[in-house]
Amino acid sequence: MTKKVFIKTWGCQMNAYDSDKMSDIIAPLGYSATNKMSEADLVIFNTCHIREKATEKLFSELGRFHKNQLERAKRGEKTLIAVAGCVAQAIGPEIQRRAPYVDMVFGPQTYQYLPEMIARISRGNGSILNTEFPEEIKFDRLAETSSSGISAFLAIQEGCDKFCSYCVVPYTRGTEYSRSISAIAKEANRLVELGAREITLLGQNVNAYHGEDESGNIRGLDYLISRLSEIIDLKRICYMTSHPNDMTDEIILAHKNNPKLMPFLHLPVQSGADRILATMNRKHSADDYRKIIDKLRAARPDIALSSDFIVGFPGETTFDFKATLRLISDVGFAQAYSFKYSRRPGTPASAMSRQIGEELKEERLQELQALIRQQQDAFNHSSVGKTMPVLFENKGRNGGQIRGRTPYMQSAHAKASPDLIGQEVMVKITATKTNSLEGEVV
Ligand code: 5AD
Ligand code: SF4
Numbered sequence: 001m002t003k004k005v006f007i008k009t010w011g012c013q014m015n016a017y018d019s020d021k022m023s024d025i026i027a028p029l030g031y032s033a034t035n036k037m038s039e040a041d042l043v044i045f046n047t048c049h050i051r052e053k054a055t056e057k058l059f060s061e062l063g064r065f066h067k068n069q070l071e072r073a074k075r076g077e078k079t080l081i082a083v084a085g086c087v088a089q090a091i092g093p094e095i096q097r098r099a100p101y102v103d104m105v106f107g108p109q110t111y112q113y114l115p116e117m118i119a120r121i122s123r124g125n126g127s128i129l130n131t132e133f134p135e136e137i138k139f140d141r142l143a144e145t146s147s148s149g150i151s152a153f154l155a156i157q158e159g160c161d162k163f164c165s166y167c168v169v170p171y172t173r174g175t176e177y178s179r180s181i182s183a184i185a186k187e188a189n190r191l192v193e194l195g196a197r198e199i200t201l202l203g204q205n206v207n208a209y210h211g212e213d214e215s216g217n218i219r220g221l222d223y224l225i226s227r228l229s230e231i232i233d234l235k236r237i238c239y240m241t242s243h244p245n246d247m248t249d250e251i252i253l254a255h256k257n258n259p260k261l262m263p264f265l266h267l268p269v270q271s272g273a274d275r276i277l278a279t280m281n282r283k284h285s286a287d288d289y290r291k292i293i294d295k296l297r298a299a300r301p302d303i304a305l306s307s308d309f310i311v312g313f314p315g316e317t318t319f320d321f322k323a324t325l326r327l328i329s330d331v332g333f334a335q336a337y338s339f340k341y342s343r344r345p346g347t348p349a350s351a352m353s354r355q356i357g358e359e360l361k362e363e364r365l366q367e368l369q370a371l372i373r374q375q376q377d378a379f380n381h382s383s384v385g386k387t388m389p390v391l392f393e394n395k396g397r398n399g400g401q402i403r404g405r406t407p408y409m410q411s412a413h414a415k416a417s418p419d420l421i422g423q424e425v426m427v428k429i430t431a432t433k434t435n436s437l438e439g440e441v442v
Contacts, residue, residue: 005031006040008061011048013240014108014173014202015085017153019046022084022111024143029115037068042080042118047087049168051342055087062099069101080104080121084111086172090346092131106130108158108173112141133174139183145190150393150422151405152196156184156211156224157203162243164270165281165348166310166341169204176204178211181219181227188228197422198236198391198405199228207242207251222250229260235424236391238409240266241308244284247292256299263300264334264409267292268308272327273320276313279352286327293331304334304379304408311368312341312361314352321364328371334379334408336372340365380410380432387442390427392420403436411436 005026009019022044023033034040043065048054062081069079082104083095089107096105103121106113110130117128139155159174160167188199201224203209209221225237237260244267254261271277272286296303309324328336340361343350383406392404396413402421403413406429413436414427420441427439 003031003041004034004039005042007044009046010054015046017155024146044082047085049086049090066101089131089172092129104128109133112138139179148191148194148196151198152191153202154199155202157209160204168344178209180211181213192233201239205243206239207246222254238262242267244289252295252299262407263303266306270310272324276320307336309338310341311364312356315354333375335376338368383429387428389424391424414439416441
């Protein structure tokens with residue numbers, strides 16, 4: 001019998017990847033995806049714990065879905081509700097207490113057991129909480145990838161040993177683990193067979209990748225990228241998210257020498273003030289970051305840079321904040337993500353004195369985002385008049401248009417035949433819109 005699963009995903013690309021894997025792993029049980037809550041026999045919330053808001057959202061969504069569960073029960077239909085991901089890992093028992101109608105709560109390291117968990121629940125054996133870090137490697141047990149877009153994600157590394165003082169990731173995703181070169185190559189080949197032309201290698205600390213090759217040697221990200229670029233139909237390789245301290249000369253050199261490696265790098269710096277970087281436990285200074293950027297630009301002058309920033313970290317003075325703005329001005333970003341510091345229970349920073357008030361955080365965020373917006377606009381405007389390869393991924397919003405991305409990860413639209421989807425085509429950029437470019441196929 002066919003059943004429907006509704007998966008709602010919050011947070012990072014790793015969560016999006018995990019959601020796809022969950023979908024693949026339950027497909028043999030007869031589940032196909034739906035985006036209609038009312039017809040879902042199984043609902044999975046794949047959650048993010050990185051900032052507070054996501055947790056609040058989870059509980060309000062759970063309430064909504066509980067109502068739907070009751071409605072369906074009146075019609076004699078059973079609805080299983082599962083909470084997965086980092087919130088499940090961090091506050092599993094609280095979820096069970098506050099939402100007793102949730103059937104399964106499991107963390108990011110245990111979703112490979114989803115078929116067994118569903119079987120147990122279906123036998124009526126109460127609710128399940130599974131937030132262990134099992135010995136068995138999750139990736140070894142995952143189902144084979146069943147579908148792929150033109151642009152695909154591939155998790156190569158998971159977890160983090162850095163313990164930045166504000167961050168929950170080392171607690172929710174566990175310690176760093178790198179998949180083997182052969183497992184990654186196999187999945188990459190499969191994705192390309194299924195139509196992928198661009199692969200983004202994912203990891204919480206992706207540039208710390210150190211996986212075993214076929215001869216048992218430990219290899220870095222630069223080697224992995226060079227191996228994957230041997231796949232003929234794979235046109236583009238990207239990776240995220242990186243830590244400045246793992247940005248080796250070899251990876252920088254790959255940006256110079258490997259034409260399949262895109263000239264785009266997401267390299268979070270978080271703050272431009274050394275004092276704050278120290279209390280964040282980042283183990284690098286603002287100037288260390290500037291030096292890495294200089295090296296990257298020497299290797300690949302057109303590289304487009306992206307970053308993450310946190311404003312209002314405990315103890316952040318106006319002087320510190322200005323140092324962050326200065327760093328942004330010095331570097332020049334093509335885009336960036338910025339967040340108000342969010343106090344996460346159990347992290348060292350949440351216990352620090354001199355927490356910053358909400359209003360001041362908001363003010364700083366606005367100022368920082370205005371500067372980033374200016375830089376992003378300037379970067380996009382500098383593309384106008386240039387001709388560059390665009391990898392087309394899908395149809396655009398307006399009829400007759402197709403949408404793809406430039407090598408710098410900007411979205412670009414052009415009036416062209418959908419037959420070009422999946423191909424890298426030279427496009428002359430003619431205009432910029434708020435969040436994308438427009439161009440003509442040349
Ligand atoms: N508060 C605000 N932002 C945070 N991030 C991680 N933890 C927190 C927190 N407690 C941000 C960092 C990280 C990105 C994924 O989320 O900038 O790079
Ligand atoms: Fe969190 Fe820092 Fe690890 Fe990134 S490097 S996941 S911010 S602890």
